[in-house]
Amino acid sequence: MSLDDWYFVFVSVCLVLILTACIPVIMAFTPSREEPFFALAILGEEGMAEHYYPGDDPNIIVGQLVRWNIFIYNHMGEAQYVAVQVKLLNSTMSAPNSTTCTPSPAPVVYEARRIALDNETLLLPFSWSITEVEQEGNFLNVNSISVNDETVDIHAVAGYGCDYRLVLELWVYDKDLGDFQFGWGYRDERSCTWNQVWFNVISS
């Protein structure tokens, strides 16, 4: 190799070293380009995506305890104040709309609020049972539901007690608005996440 070739190698190595030394300072001024997001999931008793019902039977008897775990993952780049709202719906009631980020109009059965650190995964125990039902002809009216040992009055009717669903919505605290919003915003776009599990209710 000629001296000019060696000179080129030497200058290149020096430039790479200078750039490497400056990376931490450059990083401090460069905003993250990663798209922030949340993940919400319902997991079974063992914290896996299986065994959602006692004995894997979706026909839930009144008083029968069902144990789930609510999975929340925060990838928003900073700590977030979130609320998971649980709603009991039948098949005809409107579910949340992911396109317009509109929540379900059904009343809230249970709400759990948490602060999730960045990159933190939360597993919230969620045990529930149908505590009171009323048979009206072919319809079954759920009058109360117990969530984490607390009973809440509710009214949800379904034909033959079939096709009930528990819907979980993730609400995020917007500090500019000073209130919780269904979903979150990023660069003029709104995203939201929700989940549901279907089941039937058997009075006895």
Add this chain to the structure above:
Amino acid sequence: MSKKLLYLPCLFFLIILLYFSFGFSLVYGEESEVRGKKSQAEDSLEAAYISLLEAERAGGDISGLVSLLNTALDYYSQADIALRSGKDEEALKLAEKAIEVTNEILEADVSIIVVSEHIEEVRFRNQLIISLGSVFFIIIFGFLGWSRFKDYYLQNMIGLRPEVVSDES
């Protein structure tokens, strides 16, 4: 006598009216007190979250305070359920507990923001000094290294130069 008889129903009506209005205000007052406390707890929780967020943005480690705030949020959720189940007294106690824990966070948070802002400043300054120092050393040692290498290279080249031997025979 007839006048007395006339006053009697009026008096009875007045007593009934007073009784119901007093009873209603007592029940409504109790309920509004619980709702007021719950609303106060909600405001405190939001304020605590915002100050924790500021502390985090300033580079502070907020994990310990977040776990404390989650405890307060548990109390708040329980208060909410108790209120919806008609257990006003229990709801009031739980909302007060949530406020108590949140106040601890708000008091601790002021100092954490100040400390974390200072830590972040020092961290950035140190990083800048290390980077500038590294660049300085790379340039200096680069020049020195290059001049040494150049001398070594040229000497080697001179050593390789073919000598002209005079043939005097």
